[in-house]
Amino acid sequence: MxxxxxxxxxxxxxxxxxxxxxxxxxxxxxxxxxxxxxxxxxxxxxxxxxxxxxxxxxxxxxxxxxxxxxxxxxxxxxxxxxxxxxxxxxxxxxxxxxxxxxxxxxxxxxxxxxxxxAGDTHGGAVLDQLRVVEAAAGLEAVHGEGIVVTLTDPAARPDLSDASKRTVGGKTVVLDRDLQIVINALWAGGAEAVTVGGVRIGPAVTVRQAGGAMLVDNQPVFSPYRLEAIGDSRVLQRTFVVSDAYSRMSGVAQLYGVGFAVAEDRSISMPPATPRAVRVASEAAVPK
Structure with a gap:
């Protein structure tokens, strides 16, 4: 084995x-x-x-x-x-x-x-009415005292978390609503005529921003934006200083560095506004 x-x-x-x-x-x-x-x-x-x-x-x-x-x-x-x-x-x-x-x-x-x-009584009355309407529409050149509000784009963009709300193309700028608020405050304060950058503000005139351009009555205006108002300069300045527009722009100037200045001017000249084509008209009602 x-x-x-x-x-x-x-x-x-x-x-x-x-x-x-x-x-x-x-x-x-x-x-x-x-x-x-x-x-x-x-x-x-x-x-x-x-x-x-x-x-x-x-x-x-x-x-x-x-x-x-x-x-x-x-x-x-x-x-x-x-x-x-x-x-x-x-x-x-x-x-x-x-x-x-x-x-x-x-x-x-x-x-x-x-x-x-002018040679007729009725014609003279009609002429006076036309002049009143044209003056209200800003179709006549005017000259007088008033105030000037100047808004200027800041030199550099501030380092703020909400700065993007006030930028166009990455640059902090004065917005169209800023100009609109100031214009409305001037009218409410007794202004008889207003211009922005030399462009007369009349009926149907718009102030808007298109990209980086500011358009007033479809005409470009540039910083510094000069808003002129003809009227009693003391009354205009007093009413504007206590307005919401003044408080708003003062805050914007402090937060974003936007230039904001108000000054009296004893001699302001304004051109007439651009006339608008009349497409619809009706006879005014005769008061009873």
Missing amino acids: KNNREDVRRNPVPSLLRSLMTDHLDPGYEAAAAEREHDHSRNRTQRGGPWLMLGAVLVGFVLTVSAVQAAKAVSGNQEIQADLLAKVRDVRESIDELDASRATLGGEVDVARASAL
Whole structure:
């Protein structure tokens, strides 16, 4: 009987099985890859130089063509910009000429109307009524004493958490509602005529912001915004100082650095407001 503790000889792993477990690449493929790598490294220096030179030439050609095209595009944009600026100047000159012609014709109409109505009692009464209505509509140039309110955009944006509520394009500015509140306070204080940046405030005149521009009656005005009011200067200043508009703008000036100043002026001249086309009219009721 054989001893159970005798070492038992194990069967060795066949060589083919060992090869399948350890060598994952067929010897033929491995030899072909080694030969191809050897041939590639041997000819890399010989064949790489011309291709690199050709690539550099192509890259330089592409960059040169791009630079020439960019220069032409910049030149073309400058020409287009200059042409647009010239057209804008021409349109402005044409507008100025039309405004001057309208003012001249308006004066001639006023003279003809006065000569036609002044010689008659009824015509004189109608003429007086027209003058009252035109004065209320701001269609006559006026001159007199009053006060001037100046609002100025701050030089730099303050570091406040709510500063974004008062910014346009990332810059802290005077808002259109600021001008509107001040204008209403001046009217309520007894102003007879008001201008903003030289633009007369009349019926249907709007003050609004469009992007970074302030438009008064669709005309751009710029900081500092000068609001002029004709009337009794002492009364205007006294009533404005105690108004909500004054308190609001004082707070805005302290919080955001907006310039805010009020001063009397003994000599203020204002142009007439732009007349509006009359589309609908009705006869006034005769009081009983």
